[in-house]
Amino acid sequence: MLDLSEEIDSLSTNRGKYDAIFPGYITHIRFPRYKNIVDGARVDFTFPVTALVGANGSGKTSVLNALYGAPAGKSTGQYWFSTEVDPIEEGEGSPSRFIYGHRHSGLKLIVETRKARVRKVRNGRPDPNYWEPTKELSSDAMATPLLQAGKKYAGRSKDRWNPVARQVLYINFRKELSAFDKYFYFGKEPVAKTGGAGKAVRRIASKKDQVRHDAVLLSRVIASGDTSELYFKRKIATENRLLTPTELSMVSYVLGREYEEARWIRHRLFKGDGGLSIVFKTKYGRYSEAFAGSGEVAVTSCIVQVLKAKRGTLILLDEPEVSLHPGAQERLLAFLANRARTRQLQVVFSTHSPHLIDALPNDAIKAFHQLDDGRFAVIPSTHPYAAFRRLGVSGGNSIRVIVEDRLARDVVIQALMSFPDQAERDVFNVEYLTGGADAILAYQIPVLLDAPGHTLVLLDGDKKRVAEYPDPNTIPATEDKNLAAKIKEVTGVEPKFTVDGNAGVPNAAQLTQVRRQYLAWIRKNVDFIPTLCPEELVLRAGGKEDPHAVTSAGHKQRLRDLAVELFGKDVSSETTDQYGASLLAMHRDGNANLVQLADVLRAYLLHTRRAN
DSSP states (O other): OOOHHHHHHHHHTTTTOHHHHSTTOEEEEEEEEBTTBOTTEEEEOOSSEEEEEOSTTSSHHHHHHHHHTSSTTOOGGGTOOOOSSSOOOOBTTBOOEEEEEEEETTTTEEEEEEEEEEEEEETTEEEEEEEEEEOOOGGGTOOOOOOOTTOOOTTEETTEEOOOOOOEEEEETTSOOOHHHHHHHHSOOOOOOBOGGGOBOOSOOSHHHHHHHHHHHHHHHHHHTSSOOEETTEESEEEEEEOOHHHHHHHHHHHTOOOSEEEEEEEOTTTTTOEEEEEEEETTEEEOTTTSOHHHHHHHHHHHHHHHOOTTOEEEEEOTTTTOOHHHHHHHHHHHHHHHHHHOOEEEEEEOOGGGTTTSOGGGEEEEEEOTTSOEEEESOOOHHHHHHTTTOOTTOOEEEEESSHHHHHHHHHHHTTOSOHHHHTTEEEEEOTTHHHHIIIIIHHHHTTOSSEEEEEEOGGGOOSSSOOOGGGSOGGGGGGHHHHHHHHHSSOOOOOOOEETTEEOHHHHHHHHHHHHHHHHHHEEEOSSSSHHHHHHHHHTOOOTTOOSHHHHHHHHHHHHHHHHOTTOOHHHHHHHHHHHHHHTOTTOHHHHHHHHHHHHHHHHHHHHO
16 A cells, blocks of 8 residues: 555655755754753754654653644643652753754745743743743854844744744654553552442442443444433543544554444543543454554554644654554554655654664664763664664674675774774674685575575675676576576676476576576675775785785785794784784774775665665
C-alpha cells in the first residue's frame, strides 16, 4: 500500500525548502539552559521526519516537551513544572529557556523566538511554571534583525518575534491505553459494602464484576450506533462511530491485519475513568480492546488523530514502537512519512527502536549521548547502526570487512580512525582471510551470496582489472553462455559454485542464476585499496617509498628492507607488518590515500542504508 523507501525519497526531493513549503516549520531548536541538556545544544530539523535516539533519561522527551511549548498558546509548563520533590533550580539571571527558528514569510528568512520560564501571578495566584516569549538577547547569540524604523512587521512585538502559529498533536504511546486497560490494570478495586452480620449488600465486589456490569452498558452503546444511550440520565458515550474506510484501511495496513470494521467509542464507563474503547471485526469474529493487543488500540488512536490533523500540524510522538512488532513499526513510519509529505506535517518522535530509523536519512537521526559531567549532548547526524551501538544494541547492526592480509587490515583500521564518531567506527569489523584475493573471490564470495548482513571485500589495488564490475541486469539472456568467461575476465578467477546436478553435470539454469548473482554481489560489495598494495600506501605515508618500485612485489620488498634495517635479517613477516602499521599510524593525519579509503568505507556505510 505504501512503500517506506519511496515515501522517504519523495520527501527528500524538497531538501532545503521545507521551511517554505511546510506551514510554521520549525527549522531548529537550541537550549542555552534547559533541564539536563548541555548548555548550547542544538537540534536542526533538516528533514520533516526526525527521530530522537538515546538512552532513558537522555533528554529526548525533554526536547518533545520544549517543541510542544514552542507554538503560540502552548506551554512547556504543561509537562515540566517545579514541585517540592523535583524543584526547578534557576541560575542567577539565567532562567530555563529555549530558542527556536521558523520562517518569516514576509522577510523570507529564518527568525528566532525565545521562550523562557518566568514567574507570573495569574488569576491572583503565583505561577512559577509560566513560559512566555521574551526579548532577543545577544548573550544567547540572538541577532537583532535589521528592520525598517517605524514599520510594522507581522509576527513582531517590539523586541521579539512572536511564537509560530500552528497546531500541535502530542501522543505519548506509553499512555495510549484503552479504557479497559486503564481500569483493569491501573484502576482501584471496588470496595464491597456490607450490611448487618457481615452480609454483602453490593454485587460489584471486584474489577471483573465492574467490567461485566459496564459491558452491558457498552453493548447497548454498540447496538445503538450513536451516543443516545443514557445511564442515570447521563450519556454513556460522547463519541460512537465506525472508522472511515480511509482510517480502517490505514489501520489494517500498519498492523498487517484485515479488519472488516472497527467501532470507535469514547465513554464514561469503568468507574467514571472512561476513555477509548475500540471494537474490531475481522473475518474471524468481533472483539473489543479487552481482547485486543495494546498495540492495536495505540496505533488505531494514533492513525485516527494523525489523519484528522490539519495541514502543517506539528506531530510529536513519544516511543511509538510500544507494543508494536518490527514490521508494524516500519509501516507506521511509512504512514507518518506519507502524511508528512501529503499534508506538510512536521513529525518528531523519540524512540529506542532500530526499526523506526533504518530508513531515515542520517541527518534525520539525532543521537543523545552523555558527557562526563552527566549532562547530555546531541549528535546532529548519525548512521542508525552507530546510533544504537550507543545503546548497547549491536546484534546484526555491523559491517564485516574482509581484506587480503594482516597489513591490509591495519590500513583499514587506520582509515577508520579518521571517523570522528567512535560509534560509527565500531560498526566495522575488519578481518583478513588466508589465501589472498583469489581465494576470497573463488571460494569465500560464493558462500556469502545468500548470507545475511553486510560484507565489504576490500582487495589490493593490483587486483583491480576493470574500472567497474558489469551490471548483470544489462547483460542480455543471449549472453548467458558467456557469463563464466565474463567473470574470469573481470576477476581473474573461476568461482566455485555449489549447484544441483545430475551425473556430474550442473543444472544449467541454476548455474546461470548464481553467476548473475555473483556479478551483482561483487558489483555492490567489492572495492579496492587505493594503491597497488597496503605496503605502497604505508611507504607513501611515511615518505619512504622506493621511486623505482612499480609493482606490489617491489613495495613489499622495500618495506621488508626497512624492517631488516631496524630488526635484523631474521625479521618475521609479522614484525614487518607491525612496523608498517606503526609507520602509518605516525603519518596518518592528512594522508591522501587514507582519505580515499575512508571515503570508500563511508560510501559502503551509505550503501547499507539503500540496501535496507
